[in-house]
Amino acid sequence: MLKTNLKHIQSASELNKVVSENENVMVCCGRMGPMCIPVYDAMENLEEKYENVKFFDMEFDNPEASVIRSLPECRNFSGLPFTVYYKNGKVVKATSSIQTKDEVKAILNDKFGK
Amino acid sequence: MINSVNKMKKYDTIIIGAGPAGLTSGIYLARAKQSVLIIDQGTVGGQMIMTHKIANYPGVIDISGYELANNMKAQAKEFGCKIISGSKITGMDISGGIKSIEVDGEDNYSSDAVIIAAGGEPRSLGLESEKRLKGKGISYCATCDGDFFQDQDIVVVGGGNSALEEAVSLTKYARSVTIIHQFDHFQGFPHAIKEAAEHPKIKIILESVVEEFNGDENLNSVIIKNLKDGSLKEINASGAFIFIGYVPRTGPFKGIIALNQKDEIITDIEMRTNISGVFAAGDVISKRYRQVTTAVSDGTIAALSVLDFLNSKKQKIEYSLASEVS
Numbered sequence: 182m183l184k185t186n187l188k189h190i191q192s193a194s195e196l197n198k199v200v201s202e203n204e205n206v207m208v209c210c211g212r213m214g215p216m217c218i219p220v221y222d223a224m225e226n227l228e229e230k231y232e233n234v235k236f237f238d239m240e241f242d243n244p245e246a247s248v249i250r251s252l253p254e255c256r257n258f259s260g261l262p263f264t265v266y267y268k269n270g271k272v273v274k275a276t277s278s279i280q281t282k283d284e285v286k287a288i289l290n291d292k293f294g295k
Numbered sequence: 296m297i298n299s300v301n302k303m304k305k306y307d308t309i310i311i312g313a314g315p316a317g318l319t320s321g322i323y324l325a326r327a328k329q330s331v332l333i334i335d336q337g338t339v340g341g342q343m344i345m346t347h348k349i350a351n352y353p354g355v356i357d358i359s360g361y362e363l364a365n366n367m368k369a370q371a372k373e374f375g376c377k378i379i380s381g382s383k384i385t386g387m388d389i390s391g392g393i394k395s396i397e398v399d400g401e402d403n404y405s406s407d408a409v410i411i412a413a414g415g416e417p418r419s420l421g422l423e424s425e426k427r428l429k430g431k432g433i434s435y436c437a438t439c440d441g442d443f444f445q446d447q448d449i450v451v452v453g454g455g456n457s458a459l460e461e462a463v464s465l466t467k468y469a470r471s472v473t474i475i476h477q478f479d480h481f482q483g484f485p486h487a488i489k490e491a492a493e494h495p496k497i498k499i500i501l502e503s504v505v506e507e508f509n510g511d512e513n514l515n516s517v518i519i520k521n522l523k524d525g526s527l528k529e530i531n532a533s534g535a536f537i538f539i540g541y542v543p544r545t546g547p548f549k550g551i552i553a554l555n556q557k558d559e560i561i562t563d564i565e566m567r568t569n570i571s572g573v574f575a576a577g578d579v580i581s582k583r584y585r586q587v588t589t590a591v592s593d594g595t596i597a598a599l600s601v602l603d604f605l606n607s608k609k610q611k612i613e614y615s616l617a618s619e620v621s
């Protein structure tokens with residue numbers, strides 16, 4: 182399990198449940214590496230301000246994470262973490278590699294509104 | 296310039312930056328019963344979290360940068376430091392006796408002393424195509440992303456120790472690694488140069504710079520320019536790892552604090568800057584060696600100098616009050 186303060190998703194079925202039960206979901210799929218930690222940190226910082234969004238992480242090396250790794254939106258990705266934004270069960274945005282808090286905020290505002 | 300109207304919260308010292316230098320200053324000051332606020336615009340730990348393994352921090356045999364950062368953060372909090380991360384400084388007035396800082400355009404803080412421990416950030420090539428293809432071929436971390444490039448041709452841009460060491464580590468995955476470096480010699484340690492130069496999978500192109508990264512959805516090739524004759528050459532590559540050094544994060548302090556030609560903060564040996572009550576520590580200052588140990592050392596000195604500064608400020612106030620009474 183990732184050592185973050187975010188809620189962890191551990192299986193594909195759990196991800197499907199979360200995504201179907203919540204309107205706006207952000208999932209960061211990574212490892213405890215230098216490109217991933219700043220994204221988890223940004224999410225932890227934004228969690229309080231974006232009550233309309235549910236924030237989760239998922240371990241990249243968990244075989245169940247293939248549900249994210251094999252998304253068509255992540256097909257061209259070659260940088261950790263893979264971060265996926267779902268609205269009403271559908272992927273509306275996905276990013277690869279490190280993102281700043283401002284970059285994450287811009288996507289949240291654009292896709293989910295504040 | 297401070298614009299927001301929220302009530303000002305007062306601390307003895309505000310520390311800008313929560314890398315090893317800032318956290319160490321925080322630990323020393325808070326332990327001396329000073330009120331301390333540490334503000335970081337990014338992630339607590341600074342460049343330490345960029346480091347998979349730190350093997351040269353005395354007393355700790357082998358630790359991940361993330362763990363060392365978390366330990367320092369816990370220690371600073373335990374002594375009473377207030378730490379705010381992921382927050383931008385949007386206004387600043389640190390020239391006078393009372394320093395004031397505005398955060399995220401809404402919160403105001405003041406203090407008697409400030410320590411600038413803003414460290415450095417990776418230098419980027421500044422190309423639009425570099426930004427566009429980040430995570431789609433362009434990477435800044437070999438350990439994180441190396442395994443996406445199994446049996447592929449990749450390039451490493453840079454010629455210091457990081458570039459050389461990471462190029463060698465990437466040969467575990469890649470079919471070929473081409474190092475592109477702007478000078479006619481490397482700036483790394485002799486053993487790192489030797490290991491890269493003698494590696495059968497590594498090719499070296501000197502005196503050349505990247506002009507463009509090509510690719511729509513993914514990186515396909517890199518255009519490089521020969522600095523001697525200006526000729527352009529296309530190299531097929533699906534990955535490009537960029538390690539071209541670090542620049543001090545002194546942008547917000549330009550015109551306020553004295554900087555040297557490399558934009559590093561000039562301090563004396565007690566970490567004092569040219570402004571009374573403003574100190575600096577760590578990678579952000581003008582110095583030769585940049586390590587966690589040197590940042591920790593600077594942070595310690597800055598904190599002890601702040602204590603000295605605050606004590607003499609307090610004594611002056613007490614003395615002038617006493618003279619007014621008598």
Ligand SMILES: Cc1cc2nc3c(=O)[nH]c(=O)nc-3n(C[C@H](O)[C@H](O)[C@H](O)COP(=O)(O)OP(=O)(O)OC[C@H]3O[C@@H](n4cnc5c(N)ncnc54)[C@H](O)[C@@H]3O)c2cc1C
Nearest residue numbers: 312314315316336337341342413414415577578585586587
């Ligand atoms: C890949 C890599 C590997 C390394 N490996 C080692 C190693 O093995 N051993 C070793 O000893 N050293 C190593 N180093 C060097 C070491 O990490 C640095 O020397 C050290 O972290 C510097 O500490 P610092 O506190 O001065 O700055 P930083 O660690 O850079 O921290 C500065 C902090 O200030 C924050 N900040 C910047 N500007 C502002 C602002 N305006 N407002 C608020 N916050 C701000 C930043 O977000 C950052 O968190 C490595 C560095 C890198 C990049």
